[in-house]
Each structure stands twice: as C-alpha cells, then as structure tokens.
Amino acid sequence: xxxxxxxxxxxxxxxxxxxxxxxxxxxxxxxxxxxxxxxxxxxxxxxxxxxxxxxxxxxxxxxxxxxxxxxxxxxxxxxxxxxxxxxxxxxxxxxxxxxxxxxxxxxxxxxxx
Amino acid sequence: xxxxxxxxxxxxxxxxxxxxxxxxxxxxxxxxxxxxxxxxxxxxxxxxxxxxxxxxxxxxxxxxxxxxxxxxxxxxxxxxxxxxxxxxxxxxxxxxxxxxxxxxxxxxxxx
Numbered sequence: 001x002x003x004x005x006x007x008x009x010x011x012x013x014x015x016x017x018x019x020x021x022x023x024x025x026x027x028x029x030x031x032x033x034x035x036x037x038x039x040x041x042x043x044x045x046x047x048x049x050x051x052x053x054x055x056x057x058x059x060x061x062x063x064x065x066x067x068x069x070x071x072x073x074x075x076x077x078x079x080x081x082x083x084x085x086x087x088x089x090x091x092x093x094x095x096x097x098x099x100x101x102x103x104x105x106x107x108x109x110x111x112x113x
Numbered sequence: 114x115x116x117x118x119x120x121x122x123x124x125x126x127x128x129x130x131x132x133x134x135x136x137x138x139x140x141x142x143x144x145x146x147x148x149x150x151x152x153x154x155x156x157x158x159x160x161x162x163x164x165x166x167x168x169x170x171x172x173x174x175x176x177x178x179x180x181x182x183x184x185x186x187x188x189x190x191x192x193x194x195x196x197x198x199x200x201x202x203x204x205x206x207x208x209x210x211x212x213x214x215x216x217x218x219x220x221x222x223x224x
Binding site: 033035042043044045048056059089091093100101102103104106107109 | 144146148153154155156158161199201203211212213214215216217
C-alpha cells in the first residue's frame with residue numbers, strides 16, 4: 001500500500017510569491033490533515049478534511065493560507081503571498097476514520113527568502 | 114486545550130545504552146502516537162498506543178491512560194536511532210480529531 005505522498009519535497013521561493021503544496025493521502029482514507037513545524041517549534045495542526053469538506057480549520061494561521069480537497073482525493077495547500085515566517089516543514093497525514101492512527105507524509109520543506 | 118509535555122528535551126547516549134522517553138498529557142485521549150523524525154525530516158510512525166504496551170524490535174512503548182502518561186523505551190541504542198522523538202495525542206472525537214504534539218526529545222547516540 002502506498003503511503004501518504006507530498007510534493008514538492010522542498011520549495012524555495014521569494015517573499016510575496018505564491019506556492020502550492022500537494023498531498024495525496026492513502027487510498028481510501030477519508031480523513032486528511034495538514035500540520036506544520038516552523039522555526040524549530042512544535043508541530044502544529046492546521047486543518048482537517050473529511051472527504052472534500054473542511055471539518056476543522058481552527059489551526060490555519062491567517063487568510064494567506066487556502067486549503068482545498070476537491071473530489072475528496074488529493075489536497076492542496078496554497079500560500080499567497082508567502083511571508084518569511086511561513087518557512088518550515090509542512091506535513092500531511094491521513095487516517096481511515098477518526099481516532100485511527102494518522103499516517104504522515106515525508107513533508108514539504110518550504111523556504112521563504 | 115490539551116497540553117503535551119515530553120521529557121527530557123535532550124538526551125545523549127553512548128551506543129548500546131538504554132533509554133526511556135516520557136510523554137505526559139493533560140486530558141483523556143483516544144489516540145496516542147510516537148514518531149521518530151529522522152535527520153532527513155521524515156516523520157516515522159513508531160507506535161499507535163492509546164493504552165497498553167507494544168513492542169517492535171528494540172523499541173517498546175507503554176501508555177497508562179488513567180495516569181495520563183506514555184513511555185517509549187529504546188534498548189541497545191544505535192547511531193541510527195538519533196533524531197527527534199515526538200509524542201502526539203488526540204481526543205479522537207469526530208469534530209476534534211487533530212493531533213497535539215509535544216515539543217519532542219532530541220536523542221543523540223554517539224558511536
């Protein structure tokens with residue numbers, strides 16, 4: 001079974017530009033989560049999809065971040081415009097149902113110059 | 114919200130030594146996972162252990178849910194065990210399913 005895949009693995013952009021991260025969950029997993037770790041701090045929850053619906057987006061830092069999961073399959077996380085403090089590692093995870101183990105992707109390392 | 118505390122924050126061992134990492138949490142949880150973040154930044158799922166004890170090779174974990182803590186044991190440590198170990202907990206409700214991470218324990222195993 002293929003795991004959670006994320007790409008790109010690393011993105012370097014300048015402040016003010018736009019970046020889109022993609023996550024493909026494990027096939028059949030309705031639940032998809034985004035997390036991030038910035039500035040060596042703790043890994044923080046961003047949002048949770050159940051199929052194509054946003055179940056909880058309480059962790060989204062501001063309106064420069066937009067997450068979508070059209071069709072309930074893969075998800076994208078767009079940052080527009082990117083700021084320096086957005087640098088960090090963005091993780092995606094999926095689970096079959098709530099309360100089940102979450103399986104994490106390898107993350108996307110985002111560097112804002 | 115729920116608090117997750119990990120100890121120690123840093124741990125340096127000689128190869129072959131044993132260690133115990135601890136995770137305390139402030140509320141009842143339905144989900145607890147231990148992860149190893151390797152030097153390449155990948156989060157490797159070690160255990161899904163909301164309660165009880167599990168073992169996988171040189172690693173084992175125990176969660177005492179009633180006392181709100183979990184322990185990760187590493188025996189006969191190897192240099193490849195180096196990295197950051199995270200504990201993450203979740204309340205597990207349908208509308209409150211996000212995982213809360215501790216700050217991690219940074220383990221360095223010296224040859």
